[in-house]
Amino acid sequence: EIVLTQSPGTLSLSPGERATLSCRASQSVSNNFLAWYQQKPGQAPRLVIYGASMRASGIPDRFSGSGSGTDFTLSISRLEPEDFAVYYCQQYGNSPPELTFGGGTKVQIK
Amino acid sequence: QMQLQESGPGLVKPSETLSLTCTVSGYSISRAYSWGWIRQPPGKGLEWIGSFYRGGTTNYNPSLKSRVTISVDTSKNHFSLELSSVTAADTAVYYCAGDHNSAWYFYWGQGTLVTVSS
Numbered sequence: 179e180i181v182l183t184q185s186p187g188t189l190s191l192s193p194g195e196r197a198t199l200s201c202r203a204s205q206s207v208s209n210n211f212l213a214w215y216q217q218k219p220g221q222a223p224r225l226v227i228y229g230a231s232m233r234a235s236g237i238p239d240r241f242s243g244s245g246s247g248t249d250f251t252l253s254i255s256r257l258e259p260e261d262f263a264v265y266y267c268q269q270y271g272n273s274p275p276e277l278t279f280g281g282g283t284k285v286q287i288k
Numbered sequence: 289q290m291q292l293q294e295s296g297p298g299l300v301k302p303s304e305t306l307s308l309t310c311t312v313s314g315y316s317i318s319r320a321y322s323w324g325w326i327r328q329p330p331g332k333g334l335e336w337i338g339s340f341y342r343g344g345t346t347n348y349n350p351s352l353k354s355r356v357t358i359s360v361d362t363s364k365n366h367f368s369l370e371l372s373s374v375t376a377a378d379t380a381v382y383y384c385a386g387d388h389n390s391a392w393y394f395y396w397g398q399g400t401l402v403t404v405s406s
Contacts, residue, residue, distance in 0.1 A: 179350065213392035215334075222383055222396035223326075223334065234394060266334055270391035275347040277324070277336040277391075 180205050180271050182280035190288040197254040199283045201267035206247045211270035214243055214252045217282075218263045226265070227252060254285075262287050290315035292384050292397035300378075300404050306371040310384030310397055317365045318342070322390045325358060325369045327380040328399075335380075340367060341390055374404045 181204040191197055201212070210230040215223035225234040227243035230250055240255040254261055267280040296308035310323070317323070324339035338348035340358045348356045352371070360367040371378060381401050385393035 209391075211391040217334075222399050224396075225392060225394045228392045228394075268334075268336075268392060272390075274350075275339075275345075275390070276349065277339070279334040279336065282333050 179276065180207065180269055180278055182267050182269060182278055184265075184267055184280035184283045186283060187281070188284045188286060190286050191257055192288045193257050193259055195257050197252075197257055197261070197285055199252040199265055199285070201245075201250040201252070201280050203248045203250075203269060207250075207269045208271060208273075210246055211272075212243075212245070212250050213268045213270075215266045215268065216261075216263045217266065223266065257285070259287075261285065290320070290386060290395045292386060292395055294382060294384050294397045294400040296400060296402070298401060298403060300374055300402060301406050302375055302404055303373055306369070306374050306378060306402055306404070308369045308382055308384075308400065308402070309366050310368070311364075311366045312386065313365070316362075317360060317367065317386075318362045320386050321388050322393075323358075323360065323367045323384070323386045324393060326383045326385060326393075327378075328383070329377075329380045337369065337371075337382075339390070376404050378402070379404045 183202045185200045212230045214227040217223045231243045291313045325337040355372045357370040381399040383399045384397045386395045387393045
């Protein structure tokens with residue numbers, strides 16, 4: 179089983195600042211099967227990035243994903259008020275087939 | 289536009305079986321590639337429960353595999369979750385989700401809170 183470790187646990191930033199979130203896998207993530215989700219209180223997760231770097235439909239271009247192998251990053255270039263939320267990374271492994279989530283990073287207003 | 293809606297009891301007694309249904313609207317369930325269940329205990333992170341793939345394959349979280357069954361009813365355009373022998377640790381918001389591939393989920397239900405308590 180691949181374990182995903184997200185850091186930091188909490189990120190305190192001001193609107194307009196850049197956010198950089200890290201997701202590290204215990205083993206290499208095959209085929210860049212790595213996704214990022216945004217979750218706000220009382221809401222379902224929302225897919226932000228898939229395939230490590232592809233923005234999901236409706237996601238603004240201030241969101242970007244990068245990385246490969248075991249180290250992945252979600253960047254938000256200029257934080258908008260609606261971006262303050264918890265972000266989870268998730269990987270898909272096909273041997274055996276399973277999904278695992280990281281523990282999450284909370285991006286809060288400073 | 290695909291929409292998903294979970295339904296089922298909000299309260300289940302310990303040792304009993306939790307049963308939830310996810311109704312899919314706006315899309316034929318047989319067309320998507322993957323359907324899954326994910327849960328989130330209050331104040332905690334997300335946990336994948338299992339997924340059903342087009343073609344009939346089902347995969348489960350190894351930590352839950354002995355207690356989980358996911359099934360699909362294409363005639364009703366819905367899929368279901370059964371989790372047996374529940375304990376308080378199974379108290380969570382349960383989400384259903386779907387996508388056209390196997391590796392992530394774009395479409396999510398709003399989630400339903402299931403509490404395990406006597």
